Amino acid sequence: MAKEIDLLKPEDLFRSAEAGDASLFESLSGEQLLRARSLRNEDGRSLLHAATSSGKLEVVRVLADADPSASGVNEGDEEGWAPIHSAASSGYGEILEVLISKGADVNLANSGGRTALHYAASKGHYKIAETLISHGAKLNKKDKVGCTPLHRAASTGNSELCELLIEEGADVDAVDRAGQTPLMSAVICCNKEIALLLIRHGADVDIEDKEGYTVLGRASADFRPALIDAAKAMIEG
Numbered sequence: 001m002a003k004e005i006d007l008l009k010p011e012d013l014f015r016s017a018e019a020g021d022a023s024l025f026e027s028l029s030g031e032q033l034l035r036a037r038s039l040r041n042e043d044g045r046s047l048l049h050a051a052t053s054s055g056k057l058e059v060v061r062v063l064a065d066a067d068p069s070a071s072g073v074n075e076g077d078e079e080g081w082a083p084i085h086s087a088a089s090s091g092y093g094e095i096l097e098v099l100i101s102k103g104a105d106v107n108l109a110n111s112g113g114r115t116a117l118h119y120a121a122s123k124g125h126y127k128i129a130e131t132l133i134s135h136g137a138k139l140n141k142k143d144k145v146g147c148t149p150l151h152r153a154a155s156t157g158n159s160e161l162c163e164l165l166i167e168e169g170a171d172v173d174a175v176d177r178a179g180q181t182p183l184m185s186a187v188i189c190c191n192k193e194i195a196l197l198l199i200r201h202g203a204d205v206d207i208e209d210k211e212g213y214t215v216l217g218r219a220s221a222d223f224r225p226a227l228i229d230a231a232k233a234m235i236e237g
Contacts, residue, residue: 013036013047014039017048017050017051018050019056020056022056022058022061022062025059025063033066034066036063037063037066044076044077048072049082052086052099053086057092057095060083061098064098064099073102073103074104076108076110076111079111080110080111083095083104084099084116088125088132090123091120091128093127096131106132106136113143113144113145115137117133117137117138117139117141117149118141118148120132120149120161121150121153121161124153126164133164139165139170140171140174148171148176149165150162150174151180151185153182154183154189154191154198155188155191157193157194162194166198173207178211179209179210181203181215182198182203183198187218187227192223195226195227199234202234
């Protein structure tokens with residue numbers, strides 16, 4: 001017999017979603033599930049948010065199946081985070097696929113202007129980034145500080161992910177609001193391998209940021225010679 005959702009406290013439902021108690025949600029009728037999907041906690045998060053953040057695939061499946069429209073799966077919390085952002089940030093590939101299959105917008109931005117691809121890039125989740133790109137994620141979309149996913153990947157030092165983004169069409173010379181490129185991000189974060197990779201892919205070492213610094217100006221003394229050698233090698237062909 002279906003449980004009466006009115007007898008279940010919202011906090012109990014959220015605990016069940018976070019714990020992965022799919023059987024509880026499977027016991028609810030379609031109408032009850034829809035009502036459960038409308039619940040929000042103090043942060044504006046839904047049960048689908050809670051299950052996604054906790055990596056509970058089966059609960060995500062049940063909740064996602066409850067709403068035939070794409071509106072529920074794309075609803076954000078108070079900071080504009082939708083379930084797809086949490087799935088990408090945490091590296092939950094199967095959950096990401098379920099959300100996308102239910103209409104999750106891969107280019108949905110939160111309040112900070114960041115998309116799922118920004119989070120995949122920031123966390124170094126290569127497979128997640130591949131999935132998002134295969135479903136039309138915009139490679140050069142900027143967040144509110146002007147950073148693209150490549151800026152984020154360059155900061156974290158994941159060369160394989162940077163290579164993927166570049167090969168798929170990421171702009172190596174995109175500038176953020178500070179006038180800094182992904183190459184500058186790599187240099188500032190002392191990610192030598194990434195910096196050299198970007199130069200090999202044609203990144204401009206002479207662009208000046210809004211403080212008047214070039215890549216070499218941002219580089220430490222021991223880092224600078226390698227950058228100069230890489231730039232010379234590119235010029236010489």
